[in-house]
Amino acid sequence: MASALINVPAKAKRGDIIEIKTLMSHIMETGYRHTASGEVVPRNIITGFTCRFNGNEIFRADLFPAFAANPFITFFTTATESGKFEFEWIGDQGFSETASASIMVE
Amino acid sequence: MQQLPNSSRRQFLGLAGGAAVLGALPVVIVRPAEATPAMLASAIQNVTGGAAVRTGKVKLDIPPLVENGNTVPMTVSVNHPMAPEDHVRSIHVFNEKNPQPNIANFHLSPQNGRAQVSTRIRLADSQKIVAIAKLSDGSFWSASVDVVVTLAACTEEVI
Amino acid sequence: MRFAGAIAAVLLIANTAFAAEIPQAERRSGYDFMKPDTKAMQDEDTANPGMLWVLDGEALWKRKAGTANKACADCHDDARTSMKGVAARYPALDKATGRPIDLEQRINSCRTNHQQATPLPFESRELLALTAFVARQSQGARIETGADPQLAPFIAKGRELYMQRQGQLNLGCANCHDDNWDKRLAGSAITQGHPTGYPLYRLEWQSLGSLQRRLRACITGIRAQAYDYGAPELVELELYLMSRARGMPMDAPAVRP
Numbered sequence: 001m002a003s004a005l006i007n008v009p010a011k012a013k014r015g016d017i018i019e020i021k022t023l024m025s026h027i028m029e030t031g032y033r034h035t036a037s038g039e040v041v042p043r044n045i046i047t048g049f050t051c052r053f054n055g056n057e058i059f060r061a062d063l064f065p066a067f068a069a070n071p072f073i074t075f076f077t078t079a080t081e082s083g084k085f086e087f088e089w090i091g092d093q094g095f096s097e098t099a100s101a102s103i104m105v106e
Numbered sequence: 107m108q109q110l111p112n113s114s115r116r117q118f119l120g121l122a123g124g125a126a127v128l129g130a131l132p133v134v135i136v137r138p139a140e141a142t143p144a145m146l147a148s149a150i151q152n153v154t155g156g157a158a159v160r161t162g163k164v165k166l167d168i169p170p171l172v173e174n175g176n177t178v179p180m181t182v183s184v185n186h187p188m189a190p191e192d193h194v195r196s197i198h199v200f201n202e203k204n205p206q207p208n209i210a211n212f213h214l215s216p217q218n219g220r221a222q223v224s225t226r227i228r229l230a231d232s233q234k235i236v237a238i239a240k241l242s243d244g245s246f247w248s249a250s251v252d253v254v255v256t257l258a259a260c261t262e263e264v265i
Numbered sequence: 266m267r268f269a270g271a272i273a274a275v276l277l278i279a280n281t282a283f284a285a286e287i288p289q290a291e292r293r294s295g296y297d298f299m300k301p302d303t304k305a306m307q308d309e310d311t312a313n314p315g316m317l318w319v320l321d322g323e324a325l326w327k328r329k330a331g332t333a334n335k336a337c338a339d340c341h342d343d344a345r346t347s348m349k350g351v352a353a354r355y356p357a358l359d360k361a362t363g364r365p366i367d368l369e370q371r372i373n374s375c376r377t378n379h380q381q382a383t384p385l386p387f388e389s390r391e392l393l394a395l396t397a398f399v400a401r402q403s404q405g406a407r408i409e410t411g412a413d414p415q416l417a418p419f420i421a422k423g424r425e426l427y428m429q430r431q432g433q434l435n436l437g438c439a440n441c442h443d444d445n446w447d448k449r450l451a452g453s454a455i456t457q458g459h460p461t462g463y464p465l466y467r468l469e470w471q472s473l474g475s476l477q478r479r480l481r482a483c484i485t486g487i488r489a490q491a492y493d494y495g496a497p498e499l500v501e502l503e504l505y506l507m508s509r510a511r512g513m514p515m516d517a518p519a520v521r522p
Contacts, residue, residue, distance in 0.1 A: 005320065007311035017219035021311040025321075027471070030228070032205050033261075059218060062211040066204050068177040068226040069471035070314040075212070078188075078219035169302050173453065174468040174522040179302045256452030257522065262469045264388050265481055265491065 006087065008101040012079035020051070021074040024089050024097065030065035046071055046091035054083040063091075079105045146200055146236070149207035153198045153238060154246050164197075164249035166237045175229040175255040183222035184239045184247070188214070194221035195240045203233035229255045287443060287457055294461050294513060295521055298447070298454040303468075307520040315397060315466040315518025318390075318473045322398025325391060331382025337395070340379065348402040353515050354409040356504040358416055365419045365504045368396050369475060370495060387494035393473050397464050400517035408461065408515060411508030423505025426498055432489025438502075453522050459510035460503070462519020473518060476503055 007021035024046065031043025043065065051059040059075045071089075087099045150159070167181035184194045193216045199209040212223045221239070229235075236250040296304060310316050326337045326344055341347040356367040359374070366374065372395050373384035385392035411420050427438045441450065442458035449455065463476040470478075477499050481491040492498040 003317070005311045005316055007309075021309075023311055023314065023317065025314075025317040030205070053217070056217075058215050060213040061223075062208075062213075064206065064208045064210060066201060066206070066209040066227050066229075068228050070317060072224070072226045072312060072314070074224040075214075076218050076220040076222055078217055080217075169300065171300075173300050173303050176471055177306075177468040179306070257469070260469070261471050262467075262482060264470075264474070264478060265485055 003097055004087070004089075004099045006085075006099055006101050008085055008103055010102075011104045011106065014079060014081075014105055016079045017076050018079055018103075019074055019076050020085065021072070022049070022051075022087060022099075023070060023072050024049075025070055026089075026091070026095070028065065028067055028069045028071065032065065044092045044095075046089050046095060048088075048090045049073055050088045051075070051077075052086045052088075053077065054081070055086075079103065081105050143202065146202055146207045149200055150198075150236065150238060153211075153240070157244070157246055159238060159246040159248045161248055163247040164237050164239045166199075166235060166249050166251045168235060168251050168253050170252075171254050171256065172229065174257045175231070176257075176261060177226045178229050178253070178255075179224065180227050180235070181222065181224040182212075182237045183220075186221060186239070186241060186247075188216050188219050188221060190216045191242070193242050195242050197221065197223060198238045198240070199227075200236045200238070201227075201229065201233055202235075203231045204229065209235070229253060231255055287446070289512075292459065292510070292513060293457060294459055294516065295456040296462065296516060296519060298456045299521065303520055303522060307462075307516070313466065313518065313520060315464070315473050315520065318394045318397040318464070318466075319401045319518060321390070321394035322396070322401075325395050326398060331376065331380035333379065333381040335380050337375070344398065344402050348399045350403050350406045350409075352400040352403040352517065353406040354412070356410065356500055356507060358413050363415075364497065365416055365500050367477075367500050367503050368399060369477070370500070372396060372399070388475060388478055393464055393475065396475065397473060397518050400464060400515065403515045404517065405514050408507055408510050408513050410511060411504060412511075416504065416508075419501050420505050420508050423501035423503070423508075426502050427505055432484070432487040434487040434489075436487045438483070458506060459513055460506050461510055461513050462516045462521070464517060465519040465521055468520070468522045476506070 003025040005023040009018050012018050026046050027044060028046065029041055029044040031040065033041045035041060045065055045067065046063050049061040049063065050057060058077055061073055063071060082103060082105045085101045085103065089095065089097045163185050165183045165185065168178060172178045182197055182199060184197065186194050188194065194214050196214060197212045200207050201209055209227050210225065214221055232254045234250055234252050236248060238246055238248045240246055296307065306312050329336045352368055355371065356365040359366040369387065369392055372392065376382045376384055430437045438458065441455050446455050446457045460476050464473050466473050477494055480499055480502055484491040
């Protein structure tokens with residue numbers, strides 16, 4: 001099942017500052033809700049998001065229950081060279097997902 | 107942040123009727139429904155280590171009146187270069203009235219080119235949002251915004 | 266027009282519900298009632314959480330299922346071509362039963378009859394994903410639902426259900442969506458109730474959901490007993506709503522509060 005939507009421009013000019021948009025499918029259960037019988041619905045959230053470019057970390061986020069479901073995170077990066085972005089999401093209950101996107105920089 | 111109000115009462119009545127053991131009713135510990143200004147202050151303290159925080163450079167873009175507290179678009183940006191020798195190291199966002207004070211921490215690098223992050227957050231009530239930026243020279247800058255939430259972050263289950 | 270006027274007059278007397286139908290020129294999509302931030306969420310594919318279901322649906326389209334071991338793609342090929350405009354004319358007449366069926370039921374009947382697979386439960390992730398994927402192929406297409414004359418009695422029934430007052434709050438759909446649209450209810454805009462964007466991502470659900478889910482929630486909201494998923498009443502209501510929106514462009518999967 002596809003879980004993530006990534007928006008990375010396929011091409012950019014050297015020195016351009018480009019925006020990267022990511023959307024990951026996840027319920028982001030806060031851990032503050034209760035079932036009808038009064039039990040707490042256990043927390044189940046994405047806790048971390050990392051973006052690496054050609055192996056180097058360029059952006060990292062710590063997420064808390066205050067993030068809306070299906071976390072949407074956008075950030076910027078400078079186009080320096082062609083290469084591959086690698087995205088990683090980790091979270092509760094062993095959640096771990098990755099995605100990647102390539103860019104050609106001229 | 108949804109709580110069914112009848113559940114604990116029903117539980118109580120059930121126990122009282124069934125067990126009929128006086129003085130031995132279990133205590134239900136309820137988590138505080140909202141963060142306090144003290145929690146917010148101490149969360150900020152964890153990041154700044156007590157250092158001075160100046161107002162400025164940081165911009166918090168949140169609609170002043172949100173359609174639904176479940177999904178509030180938020181953009182936080184810092185008006186500061188992102189050069190290797192002088193850049194924004196991290197941005198930390200806090201709130202006042204959600205069950206806990208932290209919203210997010212964003213760790214940046216000079217590679218970002220621009221210190222700007224957008225996301226969507228949950229807000230339980232009308233409250234103040236605070237964003238603190240840490241620069242590479244160790245200084246802290248902040249901005250805060252008051253948001254009015256007409257429909258709090260309550261999820262409607264599938265009926 | 267006069268005939269429609271006569272029906273309106275009869276319903277007026279019968280239901281004591283004043284319901285002025287929205288003139289064609291004043292019809293507006295729910296999208297128009299949204300705040301700029303919500304619109305922005307819908308406008309961009311990477312920002313629209315509903316697209317996550319569309320992506321899932323695209324994968325499911327190609328997945329073999331059932332004892333027949335067939336995928337949707339095996340009969341329908343590329344959905345971009347075969348499903349173009351399809352959602353814009355649903356609910357449609359099911360020749361087998363002579364009754365209207367909606368898109369979800371159509372997908373399930375295909376699963377049962379052609380894939381020999383078990384039908385997908387209503388509001389399950391898989392059914393929502395497939396419905397969203399199919400509906401997406403009608404993006405921008407003008408709604409044509411109800412053109413078939415054989416559907417006329419069912420549309421009339423749907424209209425009746427739309428107009429009737431019910432529940433402890435004694436409200437009919439028309440009371441809000443025909444008479445009081447553009448006012449606000451509990452902080453949210455009351456739209457005209459055109460289902461141009463279904464299945465849609467509702468912020469209150471933090472998930473994608475079907476029109477039937479929305480109808481059931483609304484009916485529960487006026488403190489009436491909601492019809493079961495797949496009930497003929499819900500399909501007739503869907504049929505009426507879609508034919509009432511005829512000519513408006515589809516924008517599934519939409520984002521609404």
